[in-house]
Amino acid sequence: MDRGTENFKSPLDEVLEGLPEEQPPADLKDRCIAALDVPTARVVRLAWMQVMRNVAAAAAVLILVAGVYNVGIAPSFTRAREKSRQTVSDSPAREMHSAQSAMMAEEPEEPRPEVVTGLVAGSRPRVVSRLGLEPSAAPEAPPYLRDGVVSVYQTERAGDETATRHSAWNDELTETLRDPTVRGISIRGPEGEADVADEVRMVQAPGAPEDVEAVHAGRYATSLPGEDRVMRSVTEGETDPWRDLSGERQVSYHKEMELEVAKVEQAHQRVREIVSKRGGYIASDQVRIQEDSPDSARLTIRLPIDAYEDAIEDLKELGEVVRLVGESVDRTHEYYTRGAEVREMADREADLLRKYEDETNAQKKRRLKQQLDALRAQLHAQKDLLERLSEETHWPVLELTLTEAVGPSAWMSRSLENSVNALAWVGATAVIWLPAVVIVTLFWRRRTS
């Protein structure tokens, strides 16, 4: 079989791929084809011992069902009811989204993403760099920007007029952002001269005019001159990773968790609520609801680093944790080294740009343009790497699998185990309740006789 280039090689490949195959039984193929014809095929032969074990477990459960209910199940239902009540009231983000949805003029065909604390769930926390001059001509814009209105402002070259224009922008941007249908604003340089514009900023903060104030108050450093001058979302105080000089540890986390739940569909819905509440988003989602096999769901979740562990604790309560594994890698040195490289390349770019503008000789100007283009290509590549690294460290991944508890025998086994635990509890406390029962019984008999 041609496996293609997988970018994964191991020294054990030769061993694992070279395992010889055994011949199956001669009639296996015919049996498999015949099995396709059986509507409710159940071809695994159960040993008679397994059948007897299941019958015995069922009988034990029936006998002890009253004790199981009182000790194990009733408190669980009570807790579940409490949790479901909490779910409705602990989701201000969902309330905010509902209010915002109600203000929209018309419902788009695609489900509108939730807005959680100013970030759009389902999208990257960073914003897109380029938009067309006309709202309709924005093919690169993500769907949430196409759905709304996008206002575009042009700048003049930096100069004496800058301060005046900033003041004018401030008021206009503030008013524009109050409009709930506006999802983002892009400010570009003059057409054809985007690379020399004074400032290019994008704000993604619907209904947050104070963030616009922060932007213009210089909360963000001057953009890097160049083609892509993208500011991070003004919410949450995010900055470009190459401007991050905090020195904080940058660790990337990757965890996988499997939960066994009673109902996959319900648990899946709860997962979405928890992720939304914690400010995360679901990068991929696959649900399998099949008649003849246990239901399952697999989700790839990205959560803000501050909420990562809390969200995992919340998710654990949805069912029984079957597996939880994880890996963390310290990327601190790499993160800040790359940031320094980007800043250094940006300085070189600014220097080259000045020389290019001042150069009058056409041939030298052409050569400088080539150097500038090559440097910008490297700068883009470095920034991409750093942004990906920043995403890994700021938005760690959780691969979550939900599986339905397997079949009645597993349920019976668990109930049997609970029953045994209940009996053990009853036996252990017998020294307390047994004498009391005896005394009460004797007293009652004496009274009746």
Place this chain on the structure above:
Amino acid sequence: MILSLLSTQTAEPADGSPQFAEQVRRGDRTAWDRLVGDEHSRLFNLHLRLTGDREAAADLTQETFATAYQSARGFAGNGSPRAWLYGVALNLGRNWLRREGRREPPDAASDDLPDPQPTAEEVALLSERRELVVAAVRKLPEIYRRAVAMRYFAGLTAVEIAQDEGVEPGTVRWRLHQANKQLWALLQPSLGEENDNGSGHGELQIAP
């Protein structure tokens, strides 16, 4: 050549083609018979390696095809039908292990485990002692065992596995990487014993 033009028999779609995937999804009996013919032996070996029991492996192979055929509508059709089929097989295998009461191996912390670095001699030795290798695979935690089974026993690519599992290809490669580390940790002590018992594979051999 004229006869071939007159032939009304349409060429069968290739295994990896969207048409074949659609036929599988619709429960087309011809496609399914072909799938059984192509995959029953490999599926049998997959189950055999994970259960160690020929009879159970044959039963599970039958059940895999029956279950998959009954739930063919559940196949989204956008990935490889083979990958989906092996996913069903591994789910049934896992359920079988649980019914048999076999406990899942504990998840070993693999952060500190070294990457596998077998010598050529060790690779040759492992290739001969396949029962060692298979036993080590069975001791892996389920998520890694599954990745190894799909990659090495079912012959699927990381992309096919990722599509079926609903994760990123990078996650699949990470799982395979962890699985290889754990396999090496399980196999290395056995190799050390082989080298110590004078089997002739060790480096220090004093000639008589």
